[in-house]
Amino acid sequence: MIVTPAPPTAPKKLEIEEIAAAVRDRFGPAVLLSRGQRGVVLSVSLLEPTTLPPISKMLFWDMGCSFGGIVVEELKGKWRLSYLFLSAGCGWVEVLVEAPSTVSALPSISSEVHAADWHEREAEDLFGLRFEGHPRLGDFILHDQMWPEGVAPHRKLHRELIDVHQEHFRRRPNSEWRPLLVVQDPGAFAMPVGPIYEGGLGQSVHFLLETVGEDVVRAVPRLFYNFRAVEKIAEEQPVSRVLLLAERFAATSSFAHSLAFCLAVERISSTQVPARTKNLRILLSELERLRHHAGAITGICESTALSVAASQAAIVEERLLRASCQFTGHRYLFGLNTPGGLRRDFSAESCTELLKAIDRAVTDLHSLEDGLYFTSSFLDRLEDVGIVDPEKARDLNFVGPVGRASARSGDLRCDCPYEGYETYQFEVPREIEGDGYARLRILFQEAYQSARLVLQAAQRLEPGQISTPYEFLSGGVALGWVEAPIGPALHWLRLDASGLVERYRVITASFNNWLGFRVAVEDFAFQDFPIILASFGLSPTECDR
Amino acid sequence: MSFWFWRGLRKGVQTTRYPKAPESAAGVTPGRPVTTQFPSAHEAARAAEVCPVGAITAQNHSARVNLALCIHCQRCHFGDEPMMEWRSDYEWTRLPDTKQRYEPLPKAYKRSLHIIVVDAGDCGACLHEVKQLNNPFYNMHRLGMFFTATPRAADLLVVVGPVSENMRVPLLKTYEAMPNPKKVLAVGACAISGGIFGQSFVSAGGVSSILPVDLELPGDPPPPLAILHGLLAVTGRKAPVRHESASERSS
DSSP: OOOOOOOTTOOOOOOHHHHHHHHHHHHGGGEEEEEOOTTEEEEEEESSGGGHHHHHHIIIIISOOEEEEEEEEEETTEEEEEEEEEETTTEEEEEEEEEETTOOEEEOOTTTSGGGHHHHHHHHHHHOOEEETOSOOSSSSSOTTTSOTTOOTTOSSOGGGGOTTSTTSSOOOOTTOOOOOOOOSTTOEEEEEOSSOGGGTSOSOEEEEEESSSEEEEEEEEOOTTOOOHHHHTTTOBHHHHHHHHHHSOGGGHHHHHHHHHHHHHHHTTOOOOHHHHHHHHHHHHHHHHHHHHHHHHHHHHHTTOHHHHHHHHHHHHHHHHHHHHHHSOTTOTTOEETTEESOOOOHHHHHHHHHHHHHHHHHHHHHHHHHHTOHHHHHHHTTSSOOOHHHHHHTTOOHHHHHTTTOOOOHHHHSOOTTGGGSOOOOOOOSSOSHHHHHHHHHHHHHHHHHHHHHHHHTOOSOOSBOOOOOOSOEEEEEEEEETTEEEEEEEEEOTTSBEEEEEEEOHHHHHHHHHHHHOEEEEGGGHHHHHHHHTOOHHHHHO | OHHHHHHHHHHOOOOOOTTTSOOOOTTSOOOEEEOEEOSSHHHHHHHHHTOTTSOEEEETTEEEEOTTTOOOOOTTTSSSSOOOEEEOOOOOOBOOTTOSOOOOOOGGGTTOEEEEEEESSOOSHHHHHHHGGGSTTTOGGGGTEEEOSOGGGOSEEEEESSOBHHHHHHHHHHHHHSOSSOEEEEESHHHHHOGGGOEETTEESSGGGTSOOSEEEOSSSOOHHHHHHHHHHHTTSSOOBOOHHHHHHHO
């Protein structure tokens, strides 16, 4: 049953001209407006960085835009910071700040737009760029007990800083280092969990559960244990190599990430992909979403120790993995996308086989869902657990299924369609409670919608080419976006004149939602922690990159 | 609660017969490229060029595969160039290049192996496949294998991922906390050679640069059955496979 109540603050859908006019009215002399290019519909260049906080505030709070992220680029002799906002229905708005590279501090927007908090911390850690007014910088990606101050590995200036043989790598941890604890009460203490927990079956992340005894007051995640500097090692590499990286840094949504990367490359080279490929890409994206959601449901059942249900969900997931392997040759859909199309075609018979497998998965999920909704001991553990109310969800810019369980409406497949999603019939389920149970219902509903989309895509497959030859013409910059199973995946790509990657920026939904997780999840009982974690379904490795 | 009990029974047994009998269900393994003979040396060279990570080398009419480097990108599986032959097997666990002989764990561990897994910068695929061993299809408990939450109780350390800089110390601490005798199994191309991440300022480029590796399991990711073979090899219930190059030398 899909509950679609009106959200508390229904954002009015705006035209791009309206946004441009409003910006011009308020900030007229301080900005330059231009038609954006390569995926961005409107570009607002600021003449003075001090305009940044008010303009961000206006876009986010008054114009109803959601926050995409910050792209920091170091070009020849200057900083170029692109703040991405999404206006549902009309597209990406970019607020552009440029400054000479001698500048080391810019105004912070995170007191206006809370979702920008971690983006600024990341830029400070990796580029050494300070954000004035930010409450807490440092100790983020480069953990303070391991890394010395002053290493800014993503800067182009100091290549020697990232030399493997430098003495500041492979160091011993600083035993003097202590985490920052906030809860100050008689008897308050912090319980550490991770980075190796659940017998190592959880992805590496560390939590400090601050408590005064029975209840956890704060749960502070410490991420980036899996930081592999995907953005840095992609630099000066050819597109074909970076595609392999895009596919392999977060395997549970690898097709979505490789697709977002390919879309960016195709935008730069103005490559048009054939109609058959577009439908196949939708088919594969939705297959991945279905499989991912089956896995997330397994995780929730496991966290409540309902083992038969967990096993039955795991059977669905494993069958989908096998069906994916039979269909594409790889259980996690690696090696399919390529700039210009897909690397292989699929026969009608194999599509029929796949549809059979999906049909079976949907039947099994329906039966599992019915069983779960009648198991009161299971529901008791999910209801009113880890609540993110709609105001908080808006404030922290929650995205993906987690956001949609808290009345957020964002889904890039509708808000900013790609690969022809606008021609498909599907619903974006929404709930308002924002608790673990709402998130579970969203997962089931989305899984059914994905199955519906796979069927539609399969019916639309006309014989034809599966790829257009990709030709590199000239350098350029473009944004590619995809609604990955966990939420939006944004890939910002700049190619230089010789076709090598100059800057590659990946913004993932997990990065966004982990920030919210920290703030939203407060005051809960110890035994609820695994359930809250499972119901959020966040991926540390996708966040870490 | 009886409701779930009946439901579980109704589903029937899903578990594979492996290792008693081979598993042949569709989609259990992505397969792997194997040494392929081509009609001409030129074609063999072209087949080798397709590989983006240099896992294929051409020698006269044949193209050979170093599976440790293979990242399953399938460039040599589908395409217009001369393609490699792929084989749908899953027993891939082998000795590292540096080792000649393998001593399995003592007999007492045959049906009681406690495993701790460390995600050292993994993309999630290998870890997810390891996790699948607990699902009804593979059900490793029937073979006397268990995941354990503490290194103090672990006999085997399974490492996935290229060993990111931030996970290096936790990984070392885990290894040091394990009692002897202990074994290390590197799972996945990243854990063996760094895979696509290679060696960088935040990646050690494989487990062997940090810890002594007893067995390695190629694949990106290796499917659950391949991991099961690896675990059986650790306890000596299955033999690690020989390197393709080694078997060619002896033949």
